[in-house]
Amino acid sequence: DTAVSQTPKYLVTQMGNDKSIKCEQNLGHDTMYWYKQDSKKFLKIMFSYNNKELIINETVPNRFSPKSPDKAHLNLHINSLELGDSAVYFCASSQEGQASYEQYFGPGTRLTVT
Amino acid sequence: SQKIEQNSEALNIQEGKTATLTCNYTNYSPAYLQWYRQDPGRGPVFLLLIRENEKEKRKERLKVTFDTTLKQSLFHITASQPADSATYLCALVRDDKIIFGKGTRLHILP
Numbered sequence: 001d002t003a004v005s006q007t008p009k010y011l012v013t014q015m016g017n018d019k020s021i022k023c024e025q026n027l028g029h030d031t032m033y034w035y036k037q038d039s040k041k042f043l044k045i046m047f048s049y050n051n052k053e054l055i056i057n058e059t060v061p062n063r064f065s066p067k068s069p070d071k072a073h074l075n076l077h078i079n080s081l082e083l084g085d086s087a088v089y090f091c092a093s094s095q096e097g098q099a100s101y102e103q104y105f106g107p108g109t110r111l112t113v114t
Numbered sequence: 115s116q117k118i119e120q121n122s123e124a125l126n127i128q129e130g131k132t133a134t135l136t137c138n139y140t141n142y143s144p145a146y147l148q149w150y151r152q153d154p155g156r157g158p159v160f161l162l163l164i165r166e167n168e169k170e171k172r173k174e175r176l177k178v179t180f181d182t183t184l185k186q187s188l189f190h191i192t193a194s195q196p197a198d199s200a201t202y203l204c205a206l207v208r209d210d211k212i213i214f215g216k217g218t219r220l221h222i223l224p
Contacts, residue, residue, distance in 0.1 A: 004157075043158070043203065043214040055210075090157050102148065103212075105157030 003027050004106035006091050012112045013081055021076045021109045023091030032074035033103065034066060035090040043090070049074055078111075086113045116141040118206060118215035126221045127194050135189040135218045137204035143182045144206035149189050152201045152217065161202075162189075194222045 004025045013019055025032060031050040037043045047066045048055045054066065063079045078085060091106040117140040127133040137147070145166050150158035164171045164180045164187065171178045177190040191198050201217040 041201070041216050045212055048210075092157070102160035102163060103150075103158070105159070108155070108157050 004091055004093055004104050006089075006106040006109050008109060009107065010110050010112075012114065014114055015081055015083060017081050018077070018079045019081060019111070020078070021089055021091075021111075023074050023076070023106060024072055025091075025093040025104070025106075026072065027093055027095075027104060029093035029095050029104070030071065031094050031096065032068070033092040033094070034074065034076050035092060035105075037088045037090060037108070039087070046076075047074075081113045083113050086111055116206060116213055118204065118213060120202075120204060120215040121218040122216070124219040124221055126223055129194060129196060129222050129224050131194055133191040133194045133198065133220055133222065135202050135204075135220065137187040137189065137215055139185050139206055142208065143185065144208045146207040147178075147180055147187050148205040148207065148212075149176075149178055149187075150203040150205065150214075152203060158203055191220075196222045196224050198222050 007022045033048045034046040035043050036046055046057050046060045049066055049068055065077045066074055068074045088108045088110050090108045092103040094101040094103050119138040121136055143166055146163055148163045149161045151161055152158040162171055162173055162176055162178045164178045175192045179188045199220055199222050201219045203217040204215045206213050
């Protein structure tokens with residue numbers, strides 16, 4: 001049973017396109033996150049979201065937008081893709097709405113923008 | 115702003131020995147410090163959490179120490195095994211903000 005799943009695993013697209021990455025968790029967690037891990041392996045939080053509040057990292061371009069149809073899903077939409085968006089994107093969830101709690105990560109989506 | 119430093123070079127340890135990984139931070143002390151393991155092509159997996167008022171935490175062959183004076187956490191794996199080879203990330207948490215280090219690649223040599 002997969003706790004946090006993401007689709008697709010790999011995504012190759014051209015500059016200027018709009019794409020989405022889907023994330024689902026079956027842990028019953030209240031809070032979900034999106035992270036970006038760049039080529040230098042730095043893992044940076046992009047968004048945290050629960051049914052009450054969306055917290056955005058101020059460095060994230062507004063071309064990125066999370067959308068949550070329900071508590072178990074948090075999708076990531078990216079508009080007008082740029083070369084610099086190439087990275088691995090991880091979805092995660094935690095039991096409480098606090099980052100102090102352990103994060104459960106998905107397997108990641110490797111996005112390549114050409 | 116808070117910066118985290120982990121060994122930038124890979125760490126090679128002989129099987130059976132204790133591996134010690136370092137996580138240094140430069141600014142305010144975190145309320146919590148977490149350690150994760152990441153294997154190639156996979157997401158990080160949570161290992162241990164230590165609070166700012168704790169000095170040491172253990173879980174099976176793992177031990178984490180936290181020294182707020184030195185602004186440092188040490189992560190130890192005793193009786194290391196080749197299966198322990200992975201990248202280990204530390205993460206600092208304060209005020210619901212989480213910052214990850216770049217990670218240290220650990221190779222356990224048989």
